[in-house]
Amino acid sequence: MSSNEIHQETQVRSLPRIGEKAPQFEADTTQGRIRLSDYEGSWLILFSHPADFTPVCTSEFIAFQKIYPELRKMNTELLGLSVDSISSHIAWIRNVKEKFGVKLEFPIIADLNKEVAQMYGMIMPEESSTETSRAVFVIDDKQVIRAIIYYPKSTGRNMQEILRLVKALQTTDEHGVATPANWQEGDDVIVPPAETDELAEERMNDDSLNCIDWYYCTKKLS
């Protein structure tokens, strides 16, 4: 193997960062050829999995399908990805329907040449240089990357956390607030810290807020 071949095998691009525009791509999926720009106006969860016909991935896809209706109510779509072929994806989808009674309704990218996987930094060479890891990219309706989650091959993802994350991001956008640890819909939200001493003083006297101190104020969303 030449040094050039070794270099190509181990080449890994850095993953896109939160706040950046999501890198555009066009890819073959189980529902036809799809461009990332086709999702403009909707939120998108772009997620990768190591391989079709493996137990943790199967459990995840069933779990993703179970939260899909709730995600769609939040104007959010799902788009899966692995380096398997379209034929493999189709066979797996049909197997999941036959064996588990679950119809997977969202598209799955067949990223055989790893183009999208490398673009999004979904391959962790120390874990596997031939499979994608369990990456989740939350992309908003303006196609900006808003959150990134990574899990190793051995650990299935938590769907409730993904739902909570999307709800928290959309709440932040709608109300201009932040959300505290373990926040759930209906809980108090955090008012962004005051930027001047005067605003800090005003905030401490604002009866609509619950301020522990000037930098830690929460409120209820009406």
Added chain:
Amino acid sequence: MACVNAKGQLTQSAKKLLRAVGDDSLSPQDISKKAGIPLFKVRSSLRELKDAEYVSEENGSWQLTEKAKKVLEEDN
């Protein structure tokens, strides 16, 4: 091809999308609402149907071509 099968015939989902357009000139968002098909799927299908000359686009609005109207008529 998601809209056209191996025999060169339109798939059921493609026909559903075309019927939603009907005699109108609609945006992908309008088609999505009318047909109950996700917006990403509408956009991707319209691209494919345009290449196959079943729809045409003008200023962001999509209409059926004579070819599409003929296929839908034959179906009725």
